[in-house]
Amino acid sequence: MRERPSARLLVLDPHDRLLLFKFVHLAGALTGTQFWATPGGGVHPGESYEAAACREMFEETGICIDDPGPQIAQRLVTFTMVDGEEVSSDERYFLVRVARADLSSMHWTELERAAIAGQHWWRQAELAETADTVYPEDIIDILTRARVW
Incomplete structure (x- = not known):
């Protein structure tokens, strides 16, 4: 199984709302x-994980950062990619605070354009009440342990 290290971003706006993307796979x-x-x-x-976090932040939100902030969590997980490949991922989660909530999809890949159906800035209570699947599953606990929520 291929190892796939990954940098993940816990992006918070000035109101401590968390940015999540909605992925809908049609193929x-x-x-x-x-x-x-x-x-x-x-x-x-x-x-590095930090450099990847900065690159991914720009590619997926249009916001350029020089520092991804602190790594506040790590998760080892196995999952299936869109092409069917099983990968083992060492995910590192970075806390990023932004001054604005407006985003750009200008730098998305074709794969992202095909799979990302929406975005939403979530409040803690709203996220706690959703019946939707959210990854990572313990995201509220991660932000609570980091004293964000």
């Missing part, structure tokens, strides 16, 4: 699945 191995997840993605060979 490929994940057809019919939908869930909410943090921005972020795979670390390129030779790239």
Whole structure:
């Protein structure tokens, strides 16, 4: 199984709302699945988790950052990619605070354009009440332990 290190972003606006993207898979191995997840993605060979977090932040939100902030969580998980490949991922979660909530999808890949159906800034109570699937599953606990919520 291929190892896929990943930098994930816990992006908070000035009102402590958390940015999540809604993924809806209409084709490929994940057809019919939908869930909410943090921005972020795979670390390129030779790239640090921090550098990947900055790159992913720009690519997925249009916001340029020089520092991803502190790493506040790590998760080891196995999952299926859109093409059906099973990967083992070492996910590192960085806390990023932004001054504005407006985003750009200008730098999204074709895969992101095909799978990301929406975005939402979630309040803690709203996230706690949703019946939707959210990854990581313990995202509220992560932010509570970090004393964000």
